[in-house]
Amino acid sequence: MSVFVITYFGLLIATSCAAAYWNQRGPFLTLFSLTLVSFVLGIVGGAGALRFVAIAAGMIAFAAGISYAFREFLVLITSHNLSKEIKTAPLTASFGMFVIFTYAVAGIFAPWIAPYGESEVISSAFAPADENMLLGADQLGRDMFSRIIYGARNTVGLALLATVAAFLMGAFAGLLAATKGGWFDQVLGRIADIIMSIPSLIFALLMLSIFGPQVIVIIVAVAIIYAPRVFRLTRAVAGNVVVMDYIEAAKLRGEKTWYLIRREILPNSTAPLIAEFGLEFCFVFLLVAGLSFLGLGVQPPTADWGSMVRENATLISFGEITPLIPAAAIALLTVAVNFVVDWMLFRSSGLKEQ
């Protein structure tokens, strides 16, 4: 019995007793069942297993603490109306916001944060982590940490641009289709059908092989692939708004289409569109990363998470986790964005907690 094991169980039992004393049903059940599970786990896996549980619990608690603090921080610095909304955000959403904020800082200030240059060779290939290189070196001896930081700028920036482009095209076309209706709506709808019927990855590969793997081609190709989905959603949302009497009143007043879209329809469809933006961003992000993984996306030596996974993939066979780090960066951002989107969808759907 090491000191660690004794502290571990002592702490668990003390906290579950405290929870039971203050009638905290949920926490008590969690803590006490964890204690019971730990008995078995300790016998089977020894102190190592318990240590793993302790570290995992610590990380979750750390994330929860950060999320809570970040939410309170946002509540304090934002305006009255906004802070009222943020107060209702669940911890998952504020965790998501915190992660997005961190990525944004990393991306924007990459040159100042990263200790080395993006394509600077500083050591031997696959050098292990040391005091200089937090995460070791890649297959050419470049600092992995610096490349992750630059990757945030390149990959996320690219995905963001492509999503914005897809949204501008799709949302504008959708609003116009819903407002104009008739043959105009039909034509746009069929065009969207045609684009959607082509497998997205094949379409992107085709475009990139024809026009070459330049950043602008990637952005345009991805935007074209995702615009029809945005178009469909916008048209459906706006379709529910155009049948309202206030639209009829505005039409009878003699208002032009552009005014109808801007002042009457758009304010009533922003909530689902913003949520959709977050969702699409994840898909675009994964597609861009996938293209890079296939070698057709962002070209070397530019740092990019997708291609970093591919370039270091061989290391997996040696039991190294280096290639998983950029993959984890992608996963974390996707999860974070989804957390925030979930909260926004919850709000816009008007569901209230029972």
Add this chain to the structure above:
Amino acid sequence: MADKKKSVLLEIKDLKIEGYTGEEWVPIIKGVDLTLHKGEVMGLIGESGAGKSTIGAAAMGYARDGTRISGGSIEFDGMELTTASESERRALRGKRIAYVAQSAAASFNPAHKIIDQHTEAPLHYRIQKRLEAQEDAMELYERLRLPNPKEIGFRYPHQVSGGQLQRAMTAMAMACRPDLIIFDEPTTALDVTTQIEVLAAIRDIVDQFDTAAIYITHDLAVVAQMADTIKVLLKGDEVEEAPTEEMLSNPKEDYTKSLWAVRSFQRPQKARPKDATPLISVQNVDAAYTGGVKVLDDVSFDIYEGMTVAVVGESGSGKSTTARVITGLLPPSNGQVLFKGEPLPASYLDRSKDQLRQSQMIYQMADTALNPKVRIADIIGRPAQFYSGLEGAALKARVDELLDLIELEPSQYYNRYPPELSGGQKQRIGIARALAAEPTFIICDEVTSALDQLVAEGILRLLDRLQNELNLAYMFITHDLATVRSIADEVVVMQHGKVVEQGPKDVMFKPPHHPYTDLLLSSVPEMDPNWLTTLLEERGVDNVGESADV
């Protein structure tokens, strides 16, 4: 009428219910007592927000989402519902207490046949086998005078009319022969002609099975036909309770008297000016929607400056379509609309800005007629800005003037959004938006039918005052003849897309009538508690059962 010596079925004592506003709990029901005997029908009346439906739900031991029962007791046949467990309460619902909602169309599941929904409760409680339950349903359909009782249950909800659906729902509530049925405004969404059949059917079946009922409505004339006792509610408090006859003949409280007096508003009738060109002249208009269904057939009538023409008829008679033709939303397939003697282009797209400005529209549902994301100031200000080019301080002054005109305090409403307002206030904003264009002609499409009687009367008085001040012409679309009586100068009666009769109001309300006008007029509920009985006798009961299905 129920025997008052029967045992007590439902006893509510000092009931308090609170609702959550998002920040705190505020009282909705502030201590209401209610005693209902077996086989007795009690009418609950009051404006919206009075807590009628909340009490109705509480009688089933149910508090809607965001509300909680915070005090008092609800005793149903010796069982205390406030302390009973959820499963005990659930065992009562559908079996011993049933509920009939306002909108049958929204309450039936559109994906299942009517009879399958009907038999759900008896099968769930294992009272009957499926075939027995179906036969029982057919019998109930027959008692409720639904056409083809053997067959109608096997249709889907959208395949039967609104009045039939409401009767099918009453039959469904009867499926387990409950002791108590709660009717929550069951006829509010129906036409007067359809309403009669539903009322008669409900009254008969409640009588036959000796079921107790709570009848919730805001229509006094309706409750007078249905209830043994009437309880008047105001803002979650009881105003008074008395047997129906006594309540009608001798109300004690001022508030009750004011409710009774609502229908008294009547303005003097104006006569048609001689040798004047009509402001709007609808001439031999035919119209059809895509698909070729003809909805208007040779419709002609004139509207003169400063006058109100009421267009009446049940739903589907083409009233609103006529309005769409006049505004140019639906170009007619034949005929034309003249404005001051000049033909108007058929489609609104071809009309000039000034032609559009001259005729404005006020909608039935203020909720969908005002953009919820736009400030009141911008809603009212936009037409003024659009037509007159007002900007800045001049625009603000104009908006203030308009808000004054509709009797709302400008500084209070200027920066608010429509969802923050009450139904009556929203309708006033709708009126202000129409006035902002400085029109000469306004189409009012059922503007008061979504409102409480007191509020509706306020709107009618406002419209009347505005007409006198601004010399407006109104085309007043309605199915409520009480409204027609109070505000119209001329009446146009429509049925199946045709004008069946038209003329000045005083002539129209005096016999002899066209048979359809007669049906409409006699279907308007009156305060006399024996009105329905007398009417049914006059018409012959069977005749009534069929007239809705024509």
